[in-house]
Amino acid sequence: MIIIKRTVSGIWNLVLGLIVTLKYLFKPAITLQYPTERWAMPERSRGMVSLLTDKDAKKLRCTACSLCVKICPNNAILMTPKKDEQGKRVPDTFVVDIGMCIYCGLCQEVCPFNAIRLVPKYEFSVYDKKSLSFDKEKLSEIGRDYQ
């Protein structure tokens, strides 16, 4: 008697399994077809490092205080200061090696002038490791749309 009961319940459970997979067959797939479709990244997600430009003065906010260079745990930032025609400190070279960056966001936190920021861009695959060193122009280009 118990054998028959177990057999029947076993067959019923097999049918239940089939129903579950049939339901999933007609549900839409959750796959995101990456190059043609993309996630909308959260606004404060930390991706690419960028240098922000002041809207009124039309120049970089960076004052070359080198706090970000000091706090960077991987030494990914390289910066040399210079003085511009008004005698203010501005970065002469500002190179971030994105290959070294761990996207911790400490440079963004430590910056007293809100000049450096990690923006929600994440696609920067290249064929050559050297081209991952982004200079001042490239970094300000990345941060152009952000404040």
Place this chain on the structure above:
Amino acid sequence: MFELDKLLQAIYFWLGRIFNSLGLPNYLLELLSMILVALLIMAFSSLTVIFLVWWERKVSGHIQSRFGPMRTGWHGWLQTIIDAIKLITKEDITPTDVDRVVFFLAPIILFTSALMAYIAIPFGKGLIVKDLNIGILYILAITTFTIIGILSAGWSSNNKYALLGGFRSAAQIISYEVPLTLSILGVVLLAGSLSMLTIVNTQKGIMHWFIWKQPLGFLIYLTAAIAEVNRTPFDIPEAEQELVAGFNVEYSGMKFAMFFFAEYMNTFLVCAIATTLFLGGWNGPILPSYLWFFIKTFFLVFCLMWIKWTYPRLRVDQLMSFAWKFLLPLAFLNLIITALLIYIL
């Protein structure tokens, strides 16, 4: 409706007239028509396999909330064709220590046995290569060659995983051959014939399908057939997690493709036999007969895929005890009840 048998007859008569006008003997015509039919079946089975592989990937993908192939062509329909081209152009590697002759012959045996069984399948009205009076017996006998192919592939590969896969496969296929044959015997008793055409002709009209008279037989047949073609609840001969790929570990390129081909051809074959025996074959209203045959067969193939992507694999001992302790007594019970009812009524 438009039936293909008239067209094929017309082609045959046209060829005959050409042969007569050229003064060629009749046996050459027979030979040519045989070769043409063989090529036709080969082309048909290749197309079916190409479609089935794509379809299986789509079904499995959607069951797992994925898409399956999407990039090559509309919803990836070119994917299998491209895979086939890749496999054809790949280097044909024969490992050093294999038994060369057997290693070479194994995929051919498997492929040929799958192809030969297509001879006795009625694809539609008049679309049967040869209506043998022992049709179903012939198919059962021919498909048994599969074991020889798989076992020789496992043996000749000189690889422990391949050998284990071959042994498991031999044990499994021989075990499941018994309930399979017994479940078919119920239909043979009802139809009173082993010929595929007679079996189809006795099932005119949906109420006369043998699935209503033999529901248990149908389920036994389907279960045993899944085991026969090594599909997932019973795929221990090629259990990826245990045996890498089973009997075809050492194969690559076109030989591997032939194993793959034979597997899907066998899948289509068991579904075609199930359609013929239990679902009325090509009988059906309005649509042409061959379309009805394909609708029913592809529905069964879909059921096999559905089952494959639902259930986990059985253990070896569970598999054997399921065959001998559960399916076989059930098949005998089915056969005895059928025979008694036929005797009484």
